[in-house]
Amino acid sequence: MRPLRARLMRWLPMDDQHYATGLTVGVAALLLLTSALLLCVPLNFFQGLVPTPILPLCLIFIYGLLRPDSLRPTIVFLVGIVQDLLFGAAVGPWASVYLLAHVLIVWQRSYFIGRDATVLTTGFAATSGLALLLYWFEMSILGSRPMPMLPLLWQWTITVLSFPLVLTLFQRSIGRPRPKLAE
Amino acid sequence: MQTALFSGGKGDGLRRQARPPTGLLFLLAFSIFMTIFSLYGARASVFEKARESLLDRFAPVFAIFSGPIRLTQNVVGDVGDYFSVMDENQRLREENEALRIWMHQAMALEQRVAQYEEMLAPKVVEPGGYIPAQVIAENGGPFSRALVLSAGRRDGIAKGSAVIDGKGLIGHVVTVGNKASRVLLLTDANSHVPVYIEEVDTEGLLSGTAERRAEIRLFSGRLQGEISAGMRVVTSGTGGTMPRGLPVGEIVRVTDDDVAVVGLYSSDQGAHLVQVVDYNFPKTIDDAAASEAETSEDAPLASAPDAVAADG
Numbered sequence: 001m002r003p004l005r006a007r008l009m010r011w012l013p014m015d016d017q018h019y020a021t022g023l024t025v026g027v028a029a030l031l032l033l034t035s036a037l038l039l040c041v042p043l044n045f046f047q048g049l050v051p052t053p054i055l056p057l058c059l060i061f062i063y064g065l066l067r068p069d070s071l072r073p074t075i076v077f078l079v080g081i082v083q084d085l086l087f088g089a090a091v092g093p094w095a096s097v098y099l100l101a102h103v104l105i106v107w108q109r110s111y112f113i114g115r116d117a118t119v120l121t122t123g124f125a126a127t128s129g130l131a132l133l134l135y136w137f138e139m140s141i142l143g144s145r146p147m148p149m150l151p152l153l154w155q156w157t158i159t160v161l162s163f164p165l166v167l168t169l170f171q172r173s174i175g176r177p178r179p180k181l182a183e
Numbered sequence: 184m185q186t187a188l189f190s191g192g193k194g195d196g197l198r199r200q201a202r203p204p205t206g207l208l209f210l211l212a213f214s215i216f217m218t219i220f221s222l223y224g225a226r227a228s229v230f231e232k233a234r235e236s237l238l239d240r241f242a243p244v245f246a247i248f249s250g251p252i253r254l255t256q257n258v259v260g261d262v263g264d265y266f267s268v269m270d271e272n273q274r275l276r277e278e279n280e281a282l283r284i285w286m287h288q289a290m291a292l293e294q295r296v297a298q299y300e301e302m303l304a305p306k307v308v309e310p311g312g313y314i315p316a317q318v319i320a321e322n323g324g325p326f327s328r329a330l331v332l333s334a335g336r337r338d339g340i341a342k343g344s345a346v347i348d349g350k351g352l353i354g355h356v357v358t359v360g361n362k363a364s365r366v367l368l369l370t371d372a373n374s375h376v377p378v379y380i381e382e383v384d385t386e387g388l389l390s391g392t393a394e395r396r397a398e399i400r401l402f403s404g405r406l407q408g409e410i411s412a413g414m415r416v417v418t419s420g421t422g423g424t425m426p427r428g429l430p431v432g433e434i435v436r437v438t439d440d441d442v443a444v445v446g447l448y449s450s451d452q453g454a455h456l457v458q459v460v461d462y463n464f465p466k467t468i469d470d471a472a473a474s475e476a477e478t479s480e481d482a483p484l485a486s487a488p489d490a491v492a493a494d495g
Contacts, residue, residue, distance in 0.1 A: 037241070039323035040331065041248045042453075052323040073207040077214060085237045087322050088329055088358055088365045089373075091230055092217030099211040103203045132325075138218045139326050143372055148394050151325040 028070040053162040064105030101131040242363035245320040313458040328368035343424030351430035351448035379419035399443040423464035
């Protein structure tokens with residue numbers, strides 16, 4: 001099984017010393033799917049003035065930091081595709097947004113280890129901002145005209161503001177992060 | 184929170200980072216490719232079938248999710264209503280007075296229109312009925328505005344059907360599953376609905392902007408001065424998917440580049456119950472002739488459903 005493991009290590013962002021069990025991978029997938037489905041639920045905060053935060057981005061960032069081996073890129077991709085199909089729009093934009101966020105956090109994970117919540121929130125703001133900028137770019141191409149930035153900025157702001165709460169909940173539920181990614 | 188969330192030393196700094204796995208980069212590139220491919224194949228049948236299938240599969244999940252949320256919203260709304268009950272009562276009394284006057288005028292006009300129709304015998308296709316449906320989900324993205332309804336093909340909903348709430352048109356059906364359907368709202372950036380401005384007898388295309396408003400680009404070269412704020416906008420019926428005359432909104436202002444901004448009667452937020460207009464415009468000349476013959480035969484008799492029931 002060693003060659004298979006070595007191959008998996010190349011293709012999946014797994015921790016070198018800790019393999020995720022089927023249960024933790026399943027829980028991560030379920031949480032991500034549920035957070036994507038929540039985007040489709042008519043929450044209508046404050047008479048619809050406040051949009052639903054993009055919780056999948058928060059989860060991808062936090063999982064990328066704390067449990068990178070539990071959240072597989074294929075799961076991120078599939079949840080993005082499901083969300084695209086449920087939204088009824090083009091197939092691919094949300095998948096690319098989530099995967100870009102995942103790439104960025106996996107790439108910068110070692111920088112964020114040991115930092116305080118303010119740095120993490122700033123990092124999340126930058127990561128989600130870049131990912132949503134890709135979404136704006138893709139939707140502008142698909143719509144053949146530049147999309148308005150205001151709704152996107154507003155939803156990004158709400159998402160960033162809700163990040164510390166999600167982070168705290170997550171940290172309390174799973175505790176310490178696993179060691180860094182093998183380099 | 185100033186304490187470090189993770190125990191142990193700080194990270195390695197920005198220079199020494201783990202390279203993202205090749206598989207992750209491949210999936211990212213593939214998803215971007217799929218997005219570009221969507222430019223040409225977003226409405227391809229394979230994607231449409233996937234959308235319909237997912238809609239049907241997730242409809243019960245949405246219903247479970249939205250139930251408690253609706254309940255909470257109703258309770259919070261009821262509590263809020265207690266604080267404004269007197270004002271609301273006064274407003275409703277005044278509105279009721281105004282509506283009584285309108286009702287009498289409408290009844291007189293209805294009588295007159297019936298006489299004219301008898302003289303002219305116009306071939307007008309009327310809606311077959313209205314299908315009630317509950318909103319079980321909505322699109323939470325920044326640019327898209329869509330709803331998911333609890334009724335689908337088995338309830339008689341067809342692609343393109345108009346969807347109205349108590350105030351007017353809110354959008355049209357774009358995806359139909361067996362048990363659920365998706366409605367593209369008028370404010371969605373991809374929504375385009377043919378409309379008619381009553382006072383100036385002009386048709387235009389109402390397009391969404393993704394910013395909770397819609398605007399009209401006119402088909403004809405009407406001068407800017409002819410269209411003014413307050414003019415009523417209704418559906419034109421062009422295209423044959425929705426009937427003519429469904430209330431849409433009012434012109435709010437006309438911009439310098441001859442775009443009329445429309446204030447919609449309905450809201451794109453908070454709709455709980457809607458109605459899908461069951462409207463079957465004859466697709467071919469043969470259909471129209473058959474429909475006309477059927478109408479002339481059945482006209483003095485009972486309506487179609489009654490006739491079917493009688494046959495059964």
